[in-house]
Amino acid sequence: MKLILFDLDDTLFDFATTFDVVLKKLFAAHPVISRYDADAFFETFQHYSNELYYLYEQRISTVEVYRNRRLIEALAAFQYTMTEEEASDFNQNYIREYVRSLQPDPAVQMLLNRLKERYQLGIITNGPHDMQEGKLERLGLMELFPSEQVWISNVVGLAKPDPQIYQLALDHFQVQAEETMFVGDSWEADVAGPIRVGMQAVWVNKYGKAPQTDVKPHAIISNIHELIDLL
Numbered sequence: 001m002k003l004i005l006f007d008l009d010d011t012l013f014d015f016a017t018t019f020d021v022v023l024k025k026l027f028a029a030h031p032v033i034s035r036y037d038a039d040a041f042f043e044t045f046q047h048y049s050n051e052l053y054y055l056y057e058q059r060i061s062t063v064e065v066y067r068n069r070r071l072i073e074a075l076a077a078f079q080y081t082m083t084e085e086e087a088s089d090f091n092q093n094y095i096r097e098y099v100r101s102l103q104p105d106p107a108v109q110m111l112l113n114r115l116k117e118r119y120q121l122g123i124i125t126n127g128p129h130d131m132q133e134g135k136l137e138r139l140g141l142m143e144l145f146p147s148e149q150v151w152i153s154n155v156v157g158l159a160k161p162d163p164q165i166y167q168l169a170l171d172h173f174q175v176q177a178e179e180t181m182f183v184g185d186s187w188e189a190d191v192a193g194p195i196r197v198g199m200q201a202v203w204v205n206k207y208g209k210a211p212q213t214d215v216k217p218h219a220i221i222s223n224i225h226e227l228i229d230l231l
C-alpha cells in the first residue's frame with residue numbers, strides 16, 4: 001500500500017453533529033423560524049434536506065439552489081413564504097457559522113501524521129466547493145493535505161463514484177489502484193466506487209448500517225482511529 005485516500009465529511013470529522021448544532025442555533029435566532037416549535041421545525045427541515053438531496057447529488061441544481069429549496073419548502077410546510085433572497089442570506093450565514101464552529105481534532109491530526117510517515121495521503125470529497133476549503137483550514141488539515149492533494153467534486157467537475165475522479169489522484173501520485181486504500185463513510189462513493197476501479201477500501205460505518213451491495217471492503221471500522229491497527 002502506497003497511498004491512502006480519504007473522504008472528508010463524516011470520515012475525518014463529524015459533519016452530521018455539526019450540521020444539527022449549527023442549524024438549531026440559527027433557527028432559534030431567526031425572527032420567523034424561532035416562532036415555531038424547534039423540534040418540529042428541525043424535523044421538517046431534515047425531511048426536505050434528505051428528500052431534495054437528489055437535486056444536488058444528481059447535479060440537477062447547484063448546491064446553493066438546493067440549500068435554498070430545502071429551507072423554503074420547510075417554511076412552506078409552516079405556511080410561511082420565504083423568498084429566495086431571504087433563504088440565500090440565511091444560507092450564507094449558515095456556511096460561515098458552520099465553518100467557524102469547526103476545530104482541529106488533535107487525535108485525528110496525530111493519526112494522520114503517523115500515517116504520513118509511511119503513506120502518501122489525499123482527500124477526494126463530494127462536498128460543496130464553498131465549504132470544503134474552509135473546513136480543511138479550520139480543521140487544521142491544510143498542511144497534511146496541500147490543495148494539489150485534495151479533489152473537490154464541484155471544483156474538478158467529477159463526483160464520486162465516477163471512476164475518473166479516483167484516477168485523478170492515481171495520476172497525481174503516480175501509483176496503481178492496487179496500491180491504494182480508500183477510507184470513507186459512504187458505501188457507494190467510498191467503498192463500492194473505489195473497489196470497482198481496483199482499490200481496496202475501509203468502510204467507516206459509525207451507525208452500524210448494512211452494506212448496500214455485495215462488494216467486500218478490506219475492513220469495516222466504526223471510527224477513523226481504528227485505522228492505525230489495520231495498516
Ligand SMILES: [Mg+2]
Binds near residue numbers: 007008010011185186
Ligand atoms: Mg462522507
